[in-house]
Amino acid sequence: MVTLTATAYTIPTDAPEGDGTLAWSSTTLVLAEASADGVTGIGWTYAPAVAAQIITGMLADVVTDADPDDVPAAWLAMQRRIRNAGRPGVAGMALSAVDNALWDLKARRHGLPLARLLGGARAVVEVYGSGGFTTYDADRQHAQLAGWVHEQGIPRVKIKIGESWGADTGRDLARMAAARKTIGDAELYVDANGGYARKQAIRVMRTAADLDVRWFEEPVSSDDLAGLGQVRDAVRPDVAAGEYGYDLVYFARMAPHVDCLQIDVTRCGGITEFQRAAAVAAAHGLEVSGHCAPHQHLAVAAATPNMRHLEWFHDHARIETMLFADAATPIGGRVTPHRDAPGNGYAFRRADAEKWRVQ
16 A cells, blocks of 8 residues: 655745746745655655645545555556646656655665666766856856866756847857856856757857857757757757656657757656656667756666766755755766665655745
């Protein structure tokens, strides 16, 4: 018998954050807890607080009688339950959080680290520093990037561009040049969050040719598959997208149009579907990259043969370090999943989080 509970916490950012197409001042984490035989597993997603209600109101009863070891069976039952609610979107995020919690529960019940339960393809996971928000001034951007590269030794970092839906490419280019000056020989990544038009994206990257950008994320809308392919074929950096994938069909459609497929374990359907999406990418000869929520990704990232790296996203890494005991720290651009404690190795700091609870 499995019991599900869920809570939601809205945490203010440490400074205004924004990208090419959105700005925000807080982030909501929805925590799912799955319990059986006196053991509790945890999983989470970053979603509107209503995802907690979906977990307790739609998903809890379909896993009540599930064998806690049969996570794929529970996943299938939950996936069927949310059919009419809509798999893409908030319901898919709720499903993801529960699936992640069920895998953690299984590992804890058997006294195994989750990374061991899933099996290892690598001992450590490569990460890249991600932030460089369009809302940052020059000093804040410099301090963040310099901290990652020169203090923590992370050899690849990403900034946001495509400001105001591509309306200020001059500032985009200036910020890219400033980033290159800050990081020296480290790899420079950029993310337009779909803010550019097709040829605009190509022009920006050609103008920035001397900056040696290695990664161009969502140069155009991720819904514009032909546009992603057009940009990919015209620029030198690897073109990446996929963070809004909620099912396998999405990843199968996108794979022919990108150089690296992004997957988000807190959106795609949890660990169960992450592994299947990675297999879809592998069938197209692609590597995958984990999108945001770094600590939720670590175990499955280490288990994925075609894993390139994981996004050490400033907002989520900060929240997870505050709210989960024994959070990891990148060393030289690498993070090691917990292999000395049952489950994912994290304990939720409930008392610390209570002041931000909204659900």
